[in-house]
Amino acid sequence: MQSADQTETSITAAAGKNNPQPLAARKQVLIVDDEQELLASIQAGLANHPRFRVLTAASGGEALGIIDSGIFDLAVIDLNMPEMDGLQLLAALSESFPEIPSIVMTGFGSPAMRQELRQAGALKVLDKPLDIETLEREITRALEDRSGCRCRLPLEIFLQLAAMEHKTIHLKVFRQDGRQGSFFFREGMLIDAEQDGLTGDSAALAMLDWQDFTLGLKEYSPPFPEPRINSRLAYLLLRTRCRLDQYGGGSACFDRAREELRRLRQEADGAEHGCP
Template identity: 50%
Template structure:
């Protein structure tokens, strides 16, 4: 059974993934809450694949990948993150990341991505038996083979090279043919090939150059690209872009996290409304409005209950449930997510696509009453959240 290491600083997420994979029985899962712990597990175990978050304490995901590229280059990896953009994705894939997964994601999607990544890595390991494409082509030439070689890139692109008695007579990829097509394929990384003989190749050749000069030209191009990139590796570029995103996020956060004496009139209206809702419900433990970024906008907590999990944790739950409901065609939009504990009901429902209301009532309270009151006030809350202050 393949061993997969999941690295994330959310213990609840790790527990959920491990529990889900135990039920399927397809992988054995090890978990770590930061990059440093992950490296300890890599030292002590045979790991077939690493799936890592980017933003973590102690050692983040990019630093983990940097160390892995030196100490564990044979271990493939995926990245799962809620904080990415096309530039970060591109740099991570240039650094060898097989796929970048957007959080939150459900167990089925993660299992499928892991299975695909393991298959791709196994194919890459088998193909060329550790040889580069240029070395493989030299062997074909030395053995004077007459073959059609199909070259595949991890992104899905593919091309063809045609040999007649060891002589390269044609190359095709996309709209390119001849020398440009061969040079394009020789610039690809992590290629795999298939090869079949063909009995009667065309008599002429479309190539302007023989194989050896093409290999020299490809090596020169690779060397020039290396000099251009040596001062800024893909992972360093990804790190800089992630730092920029972090800074932008920190600059945007102070407004919703402002202290009570700076709360806007709209938010004060929401707090008053939550208190009014609580007065009409039985057994209210806590009621709050939270953004999908996990930041609480307004809270009424008459019992002083510990409601920390109402924020970021339930934002993730709402995203996962909405995504699961969307995948079941014909059921309509998500209206309510209901959690039953030993002592309470916890109801969460969207007010806007960016905000949800969370209500916790004791089991002595009436579930129907809670739902009715919430439905009566949801439109009023939506207006308060979408109306811009004067």
């Protein structure tokens, strides 16, 4: 992808007369966080970096406006922001700007969940608070390693981030063929799913196969219904490590989830009929 800075000419003096050499074009990096002091500190600390230029946005909406007016090589996004939060911004970027890879920053979620997201390699996760040196190092790595970038994030990543951030949300999923469905989270727990005539576990598994979707997020308010997602199945669906198969084009993780669903239904049927 051509960097916006390639339109900018920067010349350094060379040893020989009349032999100027252009400096390598700097990449464009957008930092999105609602903490103004943090943005000012990051911008000051990285202002003269030779490899990339930092721009900042204080909200998801502002970030989309900036990205829409320029060419960017990387977005670094805080997940916990008011109004349009980081999850919504990631959904918008994945749909409209899939060529832009992302790093997320979070002070929430369990260490195990964050570690699994890191190991999956689908999305880089940085713990807050973070120092300038760590941020600079991770930005540099992300800009250098574009070969493995999976910028259009799969649906399960959004589910995992909702769980990690303890979200209470109604996540709507829309396909281009007109089908749609919903996932319901209460404080990070996946408690229900709906898709056409399916509910609960069956609906969740059906939608995880979907590609080329758009997302809508809204607040999920009480009163909450009784969960229709089995807790063991939800744990399996939200585990990032097993999603590695999906990125390679395989279906091992989905097969495991479906097998678990069949086993749980057999257990329930056995209990209903008094089987030991």
